[in-house]
Amino acid sequence: MSQPTKQNESIRRYAASDQSAIVVEGLVKHFGGVKALDGVDLDVKTGSVLGLLGPNGAGKTTAVRVLTTLLKPDSGSVKVAGLDVVDDAAALREQIGLAGQYAAVDENLTGRENLTMVGRLYGMKRREAQARADELLDRFELDEAANRPANTYSGGMRRRLDLADALVAKPAILFLDEPTTGLDPRSRLALWGTIEELVAEGTTVLLTTQYLDEADRLADRIAVIDHGKVVADGTSDELKDRVGGERLEVKLDDDGFNQRAIEILGSMSDEDPFVEGESVKLTVRERRGAIVEAVQKLNEAGIGIDDIGLRRPTLDEVFLSLTGHALETEDDETQEDGK
Amino acid sequence: MKRLVSDTLVIAERNLVRLPRAPDLLLAFTVQPIMFLLLFVYVFGGAIVTPGYSNYVDFLLPGIIVQNIAFGGFVTAVGLNEDLSKGLIDRFRSLPMSRPAVLAGRTLADVATNALSMTILLVTGLTIGFRFDAGLLEIAGGVVLLLLFGYAFSWVFAWLGLLVSSPESANSVGFIAVFPLTFISSAFVPVDSMPSALQWFAEANPFTVVVDAMRALWLGAPAGNSIWGAFVWTFVIMAIFAPLAVAVYRSAAGGK
Structure with a gap:
């Protein structure tokens, strides 16, 4: 099989x-x-x-x-x-193939021995498993380290070997x-x-x-x-999109017009535009045509634009709004769920 | 069944290939038994009276080989614990391989390492004056008993190694559990030289039974029931601890 x-x-x-x-x-x-x-x-x-x-x-x-x-x-x-x-x-x-958090390779076996062992445990003949091991070592740029025990590998090399293990049976x-x-x-x-x-x-x-x-x-x-x-x-x-519409950010030639711009652009958003940093910002109701509409409105009022753009919310903001807490990013996830 | 055999051999090969690359383990199999044999013979030997034996090395060698071979399984305890904590057991369990092969291959590798350390002890013993008083059949029978007894203890250590939380504690728990058992036996001194409470324990101790059987087989000492007893004990230990080890392996590895 x-x-x-x-x-x-x-x-x-x-x-x-x-x-x-x-x-x-x-x-x-x-x-x-x-x-x-x-x-x-x-x-x-x-x-x-x-x-x-x-x-x-x-x-x-x-x-x-x-x-x-x-x-x-x-x-x-x-x-x-x-x-x-x-x-x-x-x-x-x-x-299936599985590559886990731990880089589960046998540290006392060489890269080639690790891959050959896994191949044979998939039921391949020794010869076949060795050929597949060489293919993978080549592909993952481990061919030079192929005959060194895995405990001499760097973290990145171990992950590559672990991933190669997972791919032995394609x-x-x-x-x-x-x-x-x-x-x-x-x-x-x-x-x-x-x-x-x-x-x-x-x-x-x-x-x-x-x-x-x-x-x-x-x-x-x-x-x-x-x-x-x-x-x-x-x-x-x-x-x-679920978090909310896109945010329009406009930087004016002269920030003395910021207050005027807020009045002009207010009709494009359900919330009041606000100034943050050097830009006027507002969450637009409709993404399509938002920039054109804003440029026209500001042009009609004779206000010069230095820069204008739409910005998507980041996944960070998505996560925060979905779960009510920020996503941690420490690397300390060792025993998330116990054994 | 075919997969069980071939996968067991792959795992056993893996465990043997990695052995020479762990120098501390290799020393445990080679230098350590020689050291113990020489220390006992030359430091304690002169003070220990062993009626019926021409010298202490004759008395001691079967005992020290039995002790040594029982401890051969500690590599299994440490190795399985490492495999579990480093995620290799997960890797094996995600493969379409035979599941019992992980334990069977591990303990099979011990048979090979036990044969190695037995040979080393035997050669050292013969060099310093040990002499068989037995036919080839009895000598071979003794070798078979030793390897079977060692195999039974591999399952004891497999069980211990999967129970404890780290490779280090696998090592020390195994030592604390088995070391006194080997000493309160006929392995190093005649049992009748011990206080009576210890004598009672030593006589019931499977180590005494196996050591006495070895002396009967290799030295023609009076055996009583100990040769049959030794094989029975060996199979009883295996029958208890192999299923225990398999059960702990299943739950430790994720409850399947």
């Missing part, structure tokens, strides 16, 4: 259909008396990237562990690649649990590039992150999770 060709077929099969790669309905998971997941629904279309965004302890890791058959759900239905996480767990594991669906937490900015950018390549090849990705820029860049859709519940779900743009 584990020949790469078979895996390619499965990628094609899911890519060709409109079927969702991941469907989660009403997922609940308790740890003792603590409700880690409280009725989570998710739907990830084949070939797309879902970003599961939330602060420490929100339930992201628990969700990934249930979806990858490491934990059994208490209730709800979870299907990955059309397979049930409880009833079809064994078959499901052939369709899985149709990839789970990445905080793939870049703790990485320096350069390694993070490089890893993002790699993930984008995988997506371009048709892999479905579910990634958890507490970084807004990561979700913004990689994810087609974002599910915001807080206290075990999905509090919002949509594209980055849709989420930003």
Whole structure:
């Protein structure tokens, strides 16, 4: 069941259909008396990237562990690649790859030995597993370090090896649990590039992150999770729209006209425009035509414009307004949900 | 079933390949047993009276090999605990591999390392004057008993290693639990030289049973029931601790 060709077929099969790669309905998971997941629904279309965004302890890791058959759900239905996480767990594991928070590689084995071991545990012959290991070492630019024990690797190299481990069987669906937490900015950018390549090849990705820029860049859709519940779900743009309209910012040639501009532009917004810094700012009711309308109004009044623009709310503002608290971004998420 | 065998071999190979790269572990298998044997023979040997044995090294070698092989499993305790805390168990569990193979491969690797340290002790012993008084069949029977007993203790250590919270405590809990057991036995001194309460314990101790069986097999000492007893104890320990280890593995790894 584990020949790469078979895996390619499965990628094609899911890519060709409109079927969702991941469907989660009403997922609940308790740890003792603590409700880690409280009725989570998710739907990830084949070939797309879902970003599961939330602060420490929100339930992201628990969700990934249930979806990858490491934990059994208490209730709800979870299907990955059309397979049930409880009833079809064994078959499901052939369709997925998992790269976790810890960079789970054997530190006393070399990069090549790590990858070969994983290949053989997928059921490949030794020769086949070695060939696949060499392919991946090459792709992840680990070929020079291939015969060094992984405990000599840098943090970024370990993550790459961990991700390579997850890709040994060319899985149709990839789970990445905080793939870049703790990485320096350069390694993070490089890893993002790699993930984008995988997506371009048709892999479905579910990634958890507490970084807004990561979700913004990689994810087609974002599910915001807080206290075990999905509090919002949509594209980055849709989420930003939910927070409120776009903000028009106008900088005048002469800020002596600011008060006059506030009177003139007030009809475009439900709230009163205000001055912040050097600009007059207002949340517009309608994005389309807002700049043209503002320019016309100010022109008619003979007020010169130095700069004008529309600005989207940031995901930070989205998160704050959805959950009532800011997204923490410390790198201390080690044992989010216990074992 | 085929996957269980092949996956077990892959995991066992992994555990053996990494061993030479952890120098402290390698020392524990090679230098440490030699050191203990020499210290006991030359420091305590002259003061310990062992009626019926021509010299102390004859008396001691079966005992010290049994102790050593019982401790061989501590690599399993430390290794499993590390795998758990570093997320490797999660990696294994997300693969379409045979689940029992993680423990089976781990304990199988111990058999190989136990065979290595047994050979080292035996060669050292023969060098400093140990002599068999037995046929090839009995010598081979002793080797089989030793490896089985070591394998049974690997499951004890597997269970301990999965229970405790860190590799360090796996090491020390294992030591505290097993070390006194090996000493309050016939391994190092004749049992009848101990205070009577200890004697009672030492005689019931499976270590005494196994050590006496080894002396019967390798030195022709009177065996009583100890040869059969030793095999029975070995299988009883395995029958208790293998299922315990598997149960703890399942819950420690995420409740499946």
